[in-house]
Amino acid sequence: MELRHLRYFVAVAEECHFGRAAERLHMAQPPLSQQIRQLEKEIGVELLHRTTRKVSLTAAGERYLERARNILRAVEQAGEEAARVDTGEVGRVSIGFIGSATYALLPVLARELREQLPEIEFEFTGEMLTPAQVAALHEGTIDIAVMRTPVQDESVEVEVMRQESLVVALPETHPLAAKEAVRFADLKGEPFITYPSEHRSVLHDAVLAAAQRAGFQPRRVAQVAETSTMVVFVAAGLGVAVVPRSVEALQLAGVVFRPLVGAESVELAIGWHSERRTPAVERVLERLRVSLAEPDAPA
Amino acid sequence: MELRHLRYFVAVAEECHFGRAAERLHMAQPPLSQQIRQLEKEIGVELLHRTTRKVSLTAAGERYLERARNILRAVEQAGEEAARVDTGEVGRVSIGFIGSATYALLPVLARELREQLPEIEFEFTGEMLTPAQVAALHEGTIDIAVMRTPVQDESVEVEVMRQESLVVALPETHPLAAKEAVRFADLKGEPFITYPSEHRSVLHDAVLAAAQRAGFQPRRVAQVAETSTMVVFVAAGLGVAVVPRSVEALQLAGVVFRPLVGAESVELAIGWHSERRTPAVERVLERLRVSLAEPDAPA
DNA sequence: CGGTATTGATATGCTGGGGGTATGGAGCTT
């Protein structure tokens, strides 16, 4: 069975006449008859009812005609679509966001991108840790990651977009909540809520480093995988958490955010797999560079 | 472009390896490479990214793969479906109802048929006059007609199902409404609402004949194309109408139906085009014969 | 009713292209 069979069948069905159909197909009538017979034999159904004077469609033929037309149209469209994908005009792009960027950035970017590139289908995932993002880039689960530096992976290309200063999330009843700003040293002895250390969270490492510089070892009371959970834990008064400033977008009753003086900032970057730079991905990267250009803005 | 190209492409895309794909396709690797090149050239897009060591899909190729799979599945299904149409297992059947059967029969039969033959798609049309039904059978607009005899058309086969006695529809304020039954002669001088005579309504002819036997010429005050309109006109007190008993199903405030004694009955029949007896139509005819077997029942 | 034209099926030969084998060349592995 080949597309030829379908094209020939459609022609004969539309003309209801082998001779005219053959003419339309720029071929002689006998081979056309042969091909139609072959088709009928292959699917095991009589599609045309022929007398020596008249050709008409059987019920099965009528239904098959519709299908055949659809299939031929689909074949054409598939080619055209592939061409559009090739130019990046259409495409599918999946973006994975680091946990702390899930609340301030994901909604804004999702809206912007869908608006600016309506022909591209987007898929957004939030609350990913950087190592998971790297793995996902490798597997092809995501095409682009909005992530934290550093990333040491040969095939993942990274571009730093902005610096995000760190803030501390405090229960509103906490004594430090009364201050305008908090020094990292003030947090000595406080119960810390952190990301899980075994997954090598960049933020987690940054917090450890900052604490060490301030001369103490943070006391960890809980390790959570998601930023929202972290903030909820703070709201519940279980402890404090150090997060990038953009997490302030996640306003919750019972939680206040205070600037951390003397703490280093963390980098927000975009990353992609060097071998998965499809045209659509390229266009999205362009837009992301523009959208994420403002330094250290909350959104 | 042939289906072969799609099959080959799917194989290569799935294996990401020309050699293995060729093996799977029971062919050698070089011609496979050729065919894929040919495909790419035809749609003008690079579908596969090859190095001498690795084959991978481009973005366009990935999309094309999905489409190709769908197309191949569609081709298979089209054949299977045609086979099912051939055995009457599935199909589409359009049934046209004569006006006076629209209200009592159409809803009942529609429900029954859909229930008994769920694999068949039905289309029902009501309020057709017999000549229009014959024309529709010829054009193929309908496959089966629930109609009135007689039909004099060579290619339309007719089977009488039941006799329907005639009743008269009267405004409820009409003096005759007080009687249990009405003789046709009682209607002498009454204003009649009829179907349009120029369309050769069978019922119209039957009424004229009955009137002639009763010794008068009916006075026609209105001609309507639809039975529902006819009954509405009677309800409005514009006149009386003679209709088959099954129209009683169309209950309307202000209208009463009374049996007509001494009036002949009309025949309800099913008709179909002798050259459009598809397997599905055949199966529907079977069911109709059973459903319409009860003589002169209102439904 | 016979002759003719029309139309689909059958018979037969030719040709192009799809598929075969042999080989080349690029890039991993060891």
Added chain:
DNA sequence: AAGCTCCATACCCCCAGCATATCAATACCG
């Protein structure tokens, strides 16, 4: 550097698809 893997190229063969010629059946026409 040698060898292996794997896709591309070169070249050839054979069959499938198409053409031409013809037949068979039916409608049409005088």
